[in-house]
Amino acid sequence: MAVRVRLFAAIREAAATGELDVEPAALPGLLAGLVDRFGEPFASRLTLCTVLVDGRAVPRDRDDYVADGAEVALLPPVSGGSHLRVPYPQHR
Numbered sequence: 001m002a003v004r005v006r007l008f009a010a011i012r013e014a015a016a017t018g019e020l021d022v023e024p025a026a027l028p029g030l031l032a033g034l035v036d037r038f039g040e041p042f043a044s045r046l047t048l049c050t051v052l053v054d055g056r057a058v059p060r061d062r063d064d065y066v067a068d069g070a071e072v073a074l075l076p077p078v079s080g081g082s083h084l085r086v087p088y089p090q091h092r
């Protein structure tokens with residue numbers, strides 16, 4: 001078995017893939033392995049990402065072991081939508 005890594009938005013573009021499997025490891029080592037594998041601009045974009053392990057946000061430098069069967073998701077910041085603003089109805 002392996003650790004499933006899911007990548008979204010800009011980090012996905014930098015890696016040219018949305019999912020991959022990696023060997024279980026401590027989280028900092030796992031992320032360092034991804035940086036070694038994908039280089040720049042992946043490394044720069046990773047510094048902005050929220051890291052989720054099995055759906056829970058964790059600090060990227062936390063020395064937790066990510067075991068077989070776990071899922072790591074890398075989520076870049078999300079913004080936008082201001083152009084879709086709908087005015088509030090006025091109450092009379």
